[in-house]
Amino acid sequence: MESMLVKNEVLKRQLVFGNPKPRMLSKWFYKLNLEYCNIIIKEPLDCLNFVTDIMKYYDDQVTHNLAEHWLQNPKEVYEWIFYMRKGDCDDAALTLASILYTLGNPNVRLAIGYYGNPKYANTEKIEINHAYCLLEDKDNNKFLLLDPVGDQQQKELYDIDSYPEYITMISAAANGEVFLHGPWIKKFS
Secondary structure, three states, rough: OOOEEEEOHHHHHHEEEEOOOOHHHHHOOOOOOOOOOOOOOHHHHHHOOOOOHHHHHHHHHHHHHOOOOOOOOOHHHHHHHHHEEEEEEEHHHHHHHHHHHHHOOOOEEEEEEEEHHHHHOOOOOOOEEEEEEEEEEOOEEEEEEOOOOOOOOOOOOEEHHHOOOEEEEEEEEEOOEEEEEEHHHHHHH
């Protein structure tokens, strides 16, 4: 998957996401108290399966009575994911990213893009309908897909290039780095 680091601060400030308080994608990583949640797992695959198992998918219209809502702080993550066990793709993705970030994994990225049949993707309009995580495998120069929305345990992590239904537009690391992918490289560079 092609990736380009965004170095332009003006462009970075334009790339904000989430509601009700949009912010740069890298600001959606939270330091969580994993002992508070009784989380003792450490491996990315185990963390992915943990979030998949604990959270059931509910649209924001149902849970927050809003078209779009991103969990605003660690307290909301504890409340919605660990207590009520409800959320949508961005809630699951930022929870997984936050767990891996808290565990000290520097290679996790929060990603947003299009998910679905690629022939229906309108990359001219930059359609975004899904949030998920990427795990950078620097040794093999690829990104592994971590999508905690679903109801199946994963046996291994797969290269995102194996899944044409995922079109990543932007990803961010907890250290503030923001990356453009695919069609957004042309649009913004």
